[in-house]
Amino acid sequence: MHRFSRNVNHPEQNSNPFEAVEVSQTPIERFEEYLSSRGLRKTDQRRYLVEQVFSRHEHFDADQLIDQLPRKGQENYVSRPTVYRTLKEFVDAGLLRRFELNGRSVYEPDYGYPEHDHFYCVKCRELTEFQSDELAQLRDEIAKQHRFRVRSHRFIIQGVCHSCSSRRNTRRKQDLV
Amino acid sequence: MHRFSRNVNHPEQNSNPFEAVEVSQTPIERFEEYLSSRGLRKTDQRRYLVEQVFSRHEHFDADQLIDQLPRKGQENYVSRPTVYRTLKEFVDAGLLRRFELNGRSVYEPDYGYPEHDHFYCVKCRELTEFQSDELAQLRDEIAKQHRFRVRSHRFIIQGVCHSCSSRRNTRRKQDLV
């Protein structure tokens, strides 16, 4: 029924630990454009999901997203298959990136954010971000040497975060990945 | 019945693109030691798998491994659950590392090999190795700044490999990851 609203503000850019990156469109606008360009339709479910995803999350998996959506029977309910289908579209549209951790897909905003990488603590299983310009430089150098055309990268440092190693919290489950 | 054979030679270390690393034990010996130290048993299945895995592979997933093992009814058949259980033991024993790509676990030797990382070509879906000392240095620097205790890392550069970009081979399936 209603259109995608324009000029929505982006609280997530303020809660982001890094400077916001200059972008010409909101994620919502960019998604609209993606849909039109492919002759896809602007449905209530897509409108609702784009709002939810780009106003709340850092990184998340499908279940975390679904848990904070309305339940079946309630207003704005979106079925599980539609959530998965739409997440795939967000990735296609360049709005999210996807990677895998412990056997599940993890998504994170890939638009309006600076490049960053992650620490993964094997004790608390927390994924935290860090930013390093040298890394992208080194990546490009390496790729150039191997004549590899870079599209993106995934860098995760696994180990134990500062709070886990200081509070000598030795429990863990599987130490996957 | 028979014991693990000693002093097995390691053809994989010669086919490896990098220099072999000095190791005091073969993977087979190391696995034996791991088993004894934990009171685990030296079974025919474990003997067979350790030989297969450490004489043939670069990186592989469970299905690729199973495909090249004897089928049910044949000599040396190992059931699927036992393959998974044993791969987990190899990881525990520090013989393999494991990571995830396109929704499945990928394993690679982690003993007697230098550290390395990967290019992943989204066209031919080939995973190829590269080695960079600067990367480990940079990783340690970054971790130190964030007081993160490094256990390992995972770095994958995604894009298009040289042969795919030169033979303008534009087909692809999903471009996951």
Add this chain to the structure above:
DNA sequence: ATCGTTGCAAACGTTTTGCATAAGG
């Protein structure tokens, strides 16, 4: 004799699919 190990079948958790109905263009 004990207790770890195996194979089987069945379960698991996540993600995907086929299909009939609904709804955007």
Add this chain to the structure above:
DNA sequence: CCTTATGCAAAACGTTTGCAACGAT
């Protein structure tokens, strides 16, 4: 009106588990 999108139920996927029989120590 045509075609895409949705929800449902069920399947598919890779992986894990319970259990009885087996085999190493």
